[in-house]
Amino acid sequence: MPARRKAAAVVAVGLTPLALTALAAGPASAHGSMGDPVSRVSQCYAEGPESPKSDACRAAVAAGGTQALYDWNGIRIGDANGRHQERIPDGRLCSANNDEFKGLDLARADWPATSVSSGSYTFKYRVTAPHKGTFKVYLTKPGYDPAQPLGWDDLDLSNPVATATDPVASGGFYTFSGTLPERSGKQLLYAVWQRSDSPEAFYSCSDVTFGGDSGGTASSPTPAPSASAPSEEQIEDGTDKSTVEHDGHGDDDAGTSAEPVAEAASLPANDVQAAGTSQNLAETGGDSSTSYLAMGGAATLAAGAAILFGSVRRRAVNGGARQGR
CATH class of the missing domain: 1.10.287 (Helix Hairpins)
Incomplete structure (x- = not known):
């Protein structure tokens, strides 16, 4: 030859x-965090990473730094593949066992919380790169103590309060319904978004209060302030400080704005824009990405x-x- x-x-x-x-490997481009009830990381980002207003968010920054807040939509495990309890130990649920987000695991009763009541509830998940998958939202059991580290046994895993498969993204949110059971005082909602087109999964903790009770405990009697989600302007302003990229394509350029092709083609123009250049997305170079x-x-x-x-x-x-x- x-x-x-x-x-x-x-x-x-x-x-x-x-x-x-x-x-065969496929890109990691699904990212977000619970917007209503607002997640801990979104709340702290809304307060301002450099000078958070609440004691809990200031403590989170002291423990893990400000970068975790700029990367608010990147709490993920690239190869989770449904093995959430296997991959995340007790006490590390809110960070998904990721050291960058360890400040979110702090056990304290004064995390800013969203006021809720039992009955039907419309959940809104802030998505910055849409993808197919299933959402499951779990509520803590009666007797939950927010001043103790959150463990899997604290969650009512057999009865998720919401389950949604392939909801349609609109206006930058996945919206789906669920039902909150009877509870009182401070509780926590744990959301797991497991992609069906990838082993990647996303996680978020949302603090809530039932019945107007602010959730103070004997060990931490300070009432929890009300939670609030970041505005679109805040999200856009923090984009250039994020270490994760626009639309989650896994390259090393945080300014990339190309859409995930298959998903963008199926979304209305306004939703494509909402999932586009003004949001920060996936962790660059993620495992399995x-x-x-x-x-x-x-x-x-x-x-x-x-x-x-x-x-x-x-x-x-x-x-x-x-x-x-």
């Missing part, structure tokens, strides 16, 4: 598995190598034919 033909064959064979691997750029690039390289191989082969055949004449 001529040297040029042999080299082209080697390149084609070598690059094709890379392209197939990239295509491959960017669309990488996939396309690998596929292009493989295709190019195949074309090169074919071209060299044709020249070799033609050259042989001419020599035969």
Whole structure:
């Protein structure tokens, strides 16, 4: 085999598995956090990462720094694949066992909380890159003490208060209904968003109070302030300080604004915009994450190598034919 033909064959064979691997891995581009009831990380971001107003958010920044708040929509495990209890130990639920967000795991009764009551409730999940998957929202059991570390046994895992599969994103939110049971005082809602097109999952803790009780305890009698979600202006203003990127394509440029193609095509124009350039998304370089750029690039390289191989082969055949004449 001529040297040029042999080299082209080697390149084609070598690059094709890379392209197939990239295509199989799939990008991590689903991101967000509970918007109503507002999550801890969203609340603290709304207060301002550099100078939070509440004692709890100031303590969270002291424990983990401000970057976690700018990365408010990136509390995730890239290869969770439904193994939430296996991957997240007790006491680390709100951070999803991610040290960047460890300040959110602080056990205290004065986390800002949303006032709720038993009965039907409309949940709103702030999404910054839509994807298919299932939401499950769990409520803490009666007797929950917010001044103690949150464990899996504190949640009523057998009776989620809301379950929604593939809700439609509108105006930057997934909206779905659930039912809150009878509770009193300070409680916590734990949301798990498990993607169906990837093993990636997202997590959030939302502090709530039932019946107007602010949730103070004997060990921490200070009433919890009311929670409030960040505005669109706040989200946009903090984008350039985030270490996660727009639309979650996994490259290293936090300014990327390309949409996740399949999802964007299925959304109305205003919803595509809401999931677009003004939001910060996925953790860059996440485990099990491959960017669309990488996939396309690998596929292009493989295709190019195949074309090169074919071209060299044709020249070799033609050259042989001419020599035969």
